[in-house]
Amino acid sequence: xxxxxxxxxxxxxxxxxxxxxxxxxxxxxxxxxxxxxxxxxxxxxxxxxxxxxxxxxxxxxxxxxxxxxxxxxxxxxxxxxxxxxxxxxxxxxxxxxxxxxxxxxxxxxxxxxxxxxxxxxxxxxxxxxxxxxxxxxxxxxxxxxxxxxxxxxxxxxxxxxxxxxxxxxxxxxxxxxx
Amino acid sequence: xxxxxxxxxxxxxxxxxxxxxxxxxxxxxxxxxxxxxxxxxxxxxxxxxxxxxxxxxxxxxxxxxxxxxxxxxxxxxxxxxxxxxxxxxxxxxxxxxxxxxxxxxxxxxxxxxxxxxxxxxxxxxxxxxxxxxxxxxxxxxxxxxxxxxxxxxxxxxxxxxxxxxxxxxxxxxxxxxx
DNA sequence: TTTACTGCAAACCCTTTGCACAGTG
DNA sequence: CACTGTGCAAAGGGTTTGCAGTAAA
Numbered sequence: 001x002x003x004x005x006x007x008x009x010x011x012x013x014x015x016x017x018x019x020x021x022x023x024x025x026x027x028x029x030x031x032x033x034x035x036x037x038x039x040x041x042x043x044x045x046x047x048x049x050x051x052x053x054x055x056x057x058x059x060x061x062x063x064x065x066x067x068x069x070x071x072x073x074x075x076x077x078x079x080x081x082x083x084x085x086x087x088x089x090x091x092x093x094x095x096x097x098x099x100x101x102x103x104x105x106x107x108x109x110x111x112x113x114x115x116x117x118x119x120x121x122x123x124x125x126x127x128x129x130x131x132x133x134x135x136x137x138x139x140x141x142x143x144x145x146x147x148x149x150x151x152x153x154x155x156x157x158x159x160x161x162x163x164x165x166x167x168x169x170x171x172x173x174x175x176x177x178x
Numbered sequence: 179x180x181x182x183x184x185x186x187x188x189x190x191x192x193x194x195x196x197x198x199x200x201x202x203x204x205x206x207x208x209x210x211x212x213x214x215x216x217x218x219x220x221x222x223x224x225x226x227x228x229x230x231x232x233x234x235x236x237x238x239x240x241x242x243x244x245x246x247x248x249x250x251x252x253x254x255x256x257x258x259x260x261x262x263x264x265x266x267x268x269x270x271x272x273x274x275x276x277x278x279x280x281x282x283x284x285x286x287x288x289x290x291x292x293x294x295x296x297x298x299x300x301x302x303x304x305x306x307x308x309x310x311x312x313x314x315x316x317x318x319x320x321x322x323x324x325x326x327x328x329x330x331x332x333x334x335x336x337x338x339x340x341x342x343x344x345x346x347x348x349x350x351x352x353x354x355x356x
Numbered sequence: 357t358t359t360a361c362t363g364c365a366a367a368c369c370c371t372t373t374g375c376a377c378a379g380t381g
Numbered sequence: 382c383a384c385t386g387t388g389c390a391a392a393g394g395g396t397t398t399g400c401a402g403t404a405a406a
Contacts, residue, residue, distance in 0.1 A: 152338035
């Protein structure tokens with residue numbers, strides 16, 4: 001109802017050729033495994049698959065998507081397993097929860113050296129990761145000082161209509177994009 | 179579970195003296211009513227009360243809060259009524275949905291001339307509206323041009339621990355703050 | 357009178373948790 | 382062997398929707 005039924009919770013597709021960088025992270029699989037182990041977590045096929053799915057993602061993934069994508073990496077974790085794993089990864093600050101204006105949460109690897117924001121199409125759900133300089137980090141430090149907040153971080157999302165959807169505002173082509 | 183049970187979905191309280199500006203909007207009640215009428219919507223006690231509640235708010239309100247606050251303005255709309263009304267106000271771009279890292283949505287009046295972002299305490303839920311210059315508006319225009327997006331807007335939230343909660347990280351005073 | 361608005365309650369969907377069994381270290 | 386991880390299924394919590402009665406214009 002929001003605006004179109006095409007918002008399926010998935011980005012435009014692995015081959016939409018629309019992502020801006022994909023340089024989503026500079027973390028390696030081994031780095032991640034290493035951190036998990038050091039935190040006392042056990043390595044299982046599911047966890048490995050989930051990590052690989054996150055590493056391969058070009059945009060934040062929903063819990064369902066993580067489960068599906070994991071299947072391509074030798075795992076088939078239950079929904080609850082993905083949920084609990086994300087909870088742990090979030091606690092370890094390896095993963096970040098992102099709100100894309102949809103009812104459900106999405107997750108992406110969190111690389112302190114390559115923080116990025118998102119540009120989301122409110123109609124088709126396409127997500128463009130923005131790898132450029134984030135204009136807010138300076139502000140973040142100022143705020144921490146001025147308001148006495150600690151452990152500060154931010155979430156910046158841009159919403160709008162992507163070129164295709166802007167055009168179809170009048171043409172109203174079949175939804176589902178692409 | 180996230181971090182503390184103190185996140186009740188309310189800001190620090192009408193008198194916490196913590197909001198930074200409250201200059202939340204320059205819209206008047208009459209402006210709002212006018213827009214509603216022009217959109218063909220009918221004016222009812224509930225709607226008037228909801229609008230007044232939004233105008234008086236110092237931070238984004240949850241659906242429940244809007245319902246409660248409306249009671250102080252001569253209305254007592256049902257939850258569903260608030261929900262549907264917010265949906266309409268959002269469509270008219272009079273209201274904006276805000277994600278504060280909580281499971282539920284919050285809403286606030288959207289004044290194009292006084293856009294502002296938020297600083298949220300992840301522990302007690304306190305919300306500080308940031309009325310200062312928003313550093314992102316320039317970026318917004320650039321993005322619209324570079325990516326061909328239209329009707330662009332953004333959502334910028336900062337999360338961290340407020341002074342009180344930062345301190346209690348070790349002292350662990352009873353939660354619920356204040 | 358026409359059509360929108362409302363309250364009530366049920367339906368939904370995503371999230372979270374309990375529990376017993378399986379698998380890692 | 383001890384303890385974490387997992388699947389299954391049910392419980393929760395917030396969000397939406399259908400419907401019939403109420404009220405604005």
